Amino acid sequence: MIESFANGALALLGISFLIFMHELGHFVAARAFGVRVETFSIGFGRRIAGFHRDGTDYRLSLVPLGGYVKMAGEYGDFDDEQVLDPGDLASKPIWQRFIIFSAGVVVNIALAFVIYPVAFGLGVPFMSPSIGTLVPGGAAWRAGGQVGDQILSVNGNTVYGFEDVGLEVALGDPEHTVLHVLRGERELDLVLQSDRVDSRWDAGIYPPASARLVVASGEQSPKPAERAGLLDGDVLLAANGLGVGQVYRGRTLGAREVLQRARTSGQDLVLSVERAGQRLDFTLTPEALDSQGGRRLLGAVPLARRVAALRGPAAAADFPLAVDDVIMTLAGAPLLDRELLLVAAEQGPLELSIRRHEQLIEAKLTATQAQALLSGDVALAGDETQRFIQPLKGGALEDAGALPGDEIVSLDGQPLADYAALLSALKNSHEDVVVHRVGLARGEQSFDLDVRMRPLPIMDDGLDLKPVEITHDLDLAGSIAAGWNASTHALQTTAMTLGKLFTGSVGMENLGGPLSISFITYKSAEMDFAKLLFFLALLSVNLGFINILPIPVLDGGQIVFLMCEKVKGSRLSDGFMQNAQLVGLVAILALMVVVTYNDILRFFA
Template sequence: MSDLVGSIWWMIVALGVLVTFHEFGHYWVARRCGVKVLRFSVGFGKALWSRRDRHGTEFVIAALPLGGYVKMLDEAEGNVPADQLPHAFNRKPVWQRIAIVAAGPIANLVLCVALLWAMFVVGKEDYSATLGSVNGIAAEAGFQPGDRLLRIEDDRIATWSDALTVLTRYALDRQDVEVEVQDTDGATHTRQLPLSDLPPSFDETNVAAIAGLDWQHRRVPAVIERTEPGSPADGLLLPGDQITAIDGTPVYSFSDISPLVQKLGGTQSAKNGSASMVEVDRAGVRHAFEIRPARTRDPRSGTEYWALGIAPPSKLEPAPYDAVQRFGPVAAIPVAFRETGKMASDSLGMIRRMLTGHASVKNVSGPLTIAQVANATAKRGVAWFLFFLALLSLSLAIINLLPIPVLDGGHLLYYLIELVKGSPLSERTMATGQYVGLALLAGLMGLAFYNDILRLVT
């Protein structure tokens, strides 16, 4: 299945599941409150399939799978026969209308917990938060290759995904963090990571790398694929050699080589022609060669740098997972609730930061990004796709509860005002609110599409 077809298919599956649950929440509570439901539609536009039940509700699957709706008997929608007035939505007490409207987001919240429970029972494989290489402010703070992150402030870290989420949160707030790590000898240390020292403007999707933390599973092995003809390494190093050290400094990944070579090139000895000792593992046998780095010019940028003349592996297999979050059916219940709470707190915190300018609005994503992530997580397995569905379901619940007319949160705002005021808002006021809500929603959707397209282009 191509990425394009896979993205479209898995987005349809994801939205179909989430919209169905959301609208079922409205439908189920409306029926319990005695409201007549005229139509339950998954999707918009032309009906591809429909069926009417004994209560007169038409169930529809429509052509455009980007949403759905529940249409109820309501005098605001048209004339209602006198004998049907007791079953009209607008004739119900305000607390029942609140319950019906709130039921959609609540259904998504319940679904989020259920999906996370299923994910933990299946077992979500991931990578441990183990460092592969360290530089920048992380190196200055004492972090070492092989350190495994156990805790950041009060957050326990089980995987690198956990670490990225927590680090991003504190980085956006420019807050230094206390990090508990376990080194390669098994000893535990507490180190201070000064995230307040990050540049004024930084890529919010790449906080760990900017702080100088690179993960072990993302390391490119220091294995030579080829040597450049006429380079310092030509005739000495062979394809398949793994560099293990340069002048006594251990090399863990290919990215470690260039800084060491630049450092050696910057010394007086290298300028005078002295060689550096390069240690390699060749088919299990250790070899050491004296190699003199050469000054090389980048043909694209024109900048000069020191080089050995070796190329990294061009094709790499993904590193095997070394961490898994799995619980029994009973133990997974409280874990799912805690994870839902943590995800909700992070999502609300990101919205707050975007509103206050502490986070970029580039974090707003639209259907193109959703489709890509749906396809990517589906490829990674059932547990990852369940996690994606849970996150999307929670996001749908939060967005729908925003106090924007047109959304469920806007209607809830109207009804809360009605409770305080003692009477419904005027039709003119509600109509004005609807126009404002449509404008805000259109702006939000436009921003999401813009960000999606910008990501694809760049």
């Protein structure tokens, strides 16, 4: 409890420090040019603490979401015909006011160039920028990526952690993204064509996980892993009979895959762990979380037997399978599970019946060709052009009696042409309809099931795996060089992000607001002080860029007004300025609503 409070206080102090430095830039510049500063505030709203000195009210205000410097003689403080005092801001030459308005941004950018080297000097922990998991058929998979590849740079930009990889891919050219990787002792380039996933460009990779367990504590009662006696830092050795590092179906299993296979078995988890040099065994039963209010579903996906992509030896012209082939049968029996295909591939040649362009043809794979399945060079996906389904564990259809390979032929008496037609029919059905009559075919049998749609159960075992981390611990020269590189790169990526937001290449739902900033800052403080500094340096760059946007009430908007004044040759009217400030305020409030809505969605997700 005390540690959580300390981390929260450290995060709040860090954010407040950046705001203080931004406003200090305005304050010092204003004082240097003889402008009278009436208020220097950290936060907005009611004054809760502070002091007065030399005519300035230094205050801490109630809402700690920003800050401001109130200078005498700002627009709105005087009438158009009023004679200005020498200490008024509006009495100063345009070039002096330009420096005053831009000083906060300059300080924020300069601060990043100071904080980054300090963070690298202390040693910053990052998630290892290596490929831990490849999405079959994803961009990196198609480019020839392999699990274990260490990513050194993306599009020529050095990456320090896995977080950088996702950002570089999202901002890069989706038609030509270059991952420079280290594979063993050899460096090579992977040229990606990125995929659009959730309004951003994605490489289809996930970071590596160590075998060390992270055991969650329940707020009101212990979670399954905690009840079973597992502890943070236990090293996973095996789960439900599969060992970490074991060669299984032609590949070596990592901790994440071992744990995931145990979770999807639908059985209790039987885990073997190492603790203080001893091997210990634990059994735990995952529990269903409350899913009330979740989206009601039938609980079925199309059978995953369509060839989505091929690579390596499987992409050769003489390989019996082609993209969009649908594997209908294996050795004369319907193919209901990808695992059956892998088991058969281990044993030798394969005899398949496939559907290609509405024709059924026979395909034979030699023992050598079958190895392409085991090596992961054939990516299978759901076939939405057919009606064969895989009921989801614990879903409504499974509970009603549906089995893998059943064919959905109708919904509420209406015939269905394919799985896509099922999705369309469900989308167009009235939201109050929760029970559907589903027509199924199973072999020669046809029958109806009354299925009550409900949210899928979310099973929780209270376990996670600690990510693989690396620490950049550099000497003085290395810290300065890395800090300079990180600072300039932060400037570039922030500018690119803003540009892509305006063009729509990056969706607005990717924006985070005060809640996200506070949460990430807190998590950084929780991890490591150097990590907190690193994030604050990035946040300082973002704060500078946001303030330079040409929106009235922001520094950038004030600079635009100065340019207009220069062109006009006289002060802008008080009425115009008041209206412009109102428009700017509305724009900022609208942006705050959007980012806060995004934060709330992330929180409840």
